[in-house]
Amino acid sequence: xxxxxxRNYWSPYFAGACAxxxxxLSVLISGNYFGASTSFVxxxxxxxxxxxxxxxxxxxxxxxxxxxIDWQWMFVAGVLLGSFVAAKTSGTYKTQAVPDMWRDKFxxxxxFRGTIAFLGGTVAMFGARLxxx
Amino acid sequence: MSQLVYGIVxxxxxxxxxxxxxxxRYDKQIGALRLLDMTIVKFxxxxxxxxxxGIYLLHDLGLAKLSVKSTILGAxxxxxxxxxxxxxxLGYCPGTAIGAIGEGRWDxxxxxxxxLAGGAxxxxxxxxxxxxxxxxxxxxxxxxxxxxxxxxxxxxxxxIIASVGLFIFCEKKNL
Numbered sequence: 039x040x041x042x043x044x045r046n047y048w049s050p051y052f053a054g055a056c057a058x059x060x061x062x063l064s065v066l067i068s069g070n071y072f073g074a075s076t077s078f079v080x081x082x083x084x085x086x087x088x089x090x091x092x093x094x095x096x097x098x099x100x101x102x103x104x105x106x107i108d109w110q111w112m113f114v115a116g117v118l119l120g121s122f123v124a125a126k127t128s129g130t131y132k133t134q135a136v137p138d139m140w141r142d143k144f145x146x147x148x149x150f151r152g153t154i155a156f157l158g159g160t161v162a163m164f165g166a167r168l169x170x171x
Numbered sequence: 172m173s174q175l176v177y178g179i180v181x182x183x184x185x186x187x188x189x190x191x192x193x194x195x196r197y198d199k200q201i202g203a204l205r206l207l208d209m210t211i212v213k214f215x216x217x218x219x220x221x222x223x224x225g226i227y228l229l230h231d232l233g234l235a236k237l238s239v240k241s242t243i244l245g246a247x248x249x250x251x252x253x254x255x256x257x258x259x260x261l262g263y264c265p266g267t268a269i270g271a272i273g274e275g276r277w278d279x280x281x282x283x284x285x286x287l288a289g290g291a292x293x294x295x296x297x298x299x300x301x302x303x304x305x306x307x308x309x310x311x312x313x314x315x316x317x318x319x320x321x322x323x324x325x326x327x328x329x330x331i332i333a334s335v336g337l338f339i340f341c342e343k344k345n346l
Contacts, residue, residue, distance in 0.1 A: 050192045052217075053192030057185055058217060059225070065235045066229055068174060070174075071238045072266075074264075078287060081287060097295070099293065108174070108175075112176075112182060116179040116182015117266055118186065118269050118273045120186025120270075121271075122273040124187040130190070135277060139202070155279075156282070158258070158262070159285025159288070161253055161254075161257030162257025163288075163290050164289045165249075165254030167289075168250030169250025170240050
């Protein structure tokens with residue numbers, strides 16, 4: 039098991055340093071710092087526009103954070119793709135609905151895990167937007 | 172248009188390194204919050220160290236602008252506490268929830284749906300937040316070198332030494 043992990047994963051120091059280098063290059067080449075949570079709010083605005091564009095236009099937060107697909111939105115989409123490629127090419131892709139540590143503590147009920155994950159996501163995003171993270 | 176291409180290419184590279192560093196895992200994220208496994212701390216601090224040195228070098232050469240956000244005590248502390256509770260429940264942050272789906276851990280989907288709900292709630296609550304937490308203790312765009320009145324190259328080596336000290340501690344304790 040230990041040997042397998044060494045072959046399939048990189049040291050977190052090395053992988054982290056590579057990620058830091060990508061940030062520096064991004065700032066140099068395109069002038070963009072990394073972030074993710076703003077894109078969730080822009081997506082919410084895009085979804086709400088389908089139902090009522092007039093209402094979205096009247097919400098202050100969507101006036102400030104325009105619902106649109108920008109650099110960061112594409113960056114977040116890229117993270118999904120990059121993770122998929124890295125997992126597939128290293129043999130570490132695994133379809134899993136309940137994480138191991140969760141299962142050991144709370145069992146393998148998918149609905150329970152999903153409910154808590156949903157609530158956690160709701161609270162985390164509210165906090166992230168409040169702190170402008 | 173070219174900004175969108177830069178965005179997706181940068182995201183692919185970043186997502187690749189997140190996955191290889193194992194930081195997209197629930198077990199690693201909760202492991203860090205439970206002080207059992209410091210993998211994500213090692214990854215984040217390594218990225219921050221390289222980023223800090225690289226971006227301040229670019230800044231000094233006139234090749235980059237710093238992106239400093241306002242420190243608003245009410246919003247930062249309130250938001251940080253909420254974020255921590257949500258992160259502890261979900262086990263992913265916004266970027267890593269997306270990345271986790273990429274490597275097949277699809278409990279991230281519930282997290283992403285929750286985050287969209289959280290974003291919608293925040294948009295509704297924003298006027299109230301502006302009257303309360305967002306107006307409490309606004310210190311402006313402060314930085315550590317600015318507050319200490321020293322050059323950033325005084326702060327950076329101290330930060331590097333402290334981080335390496337933490338890395339050595341983690342390795343000794345097998346964290």
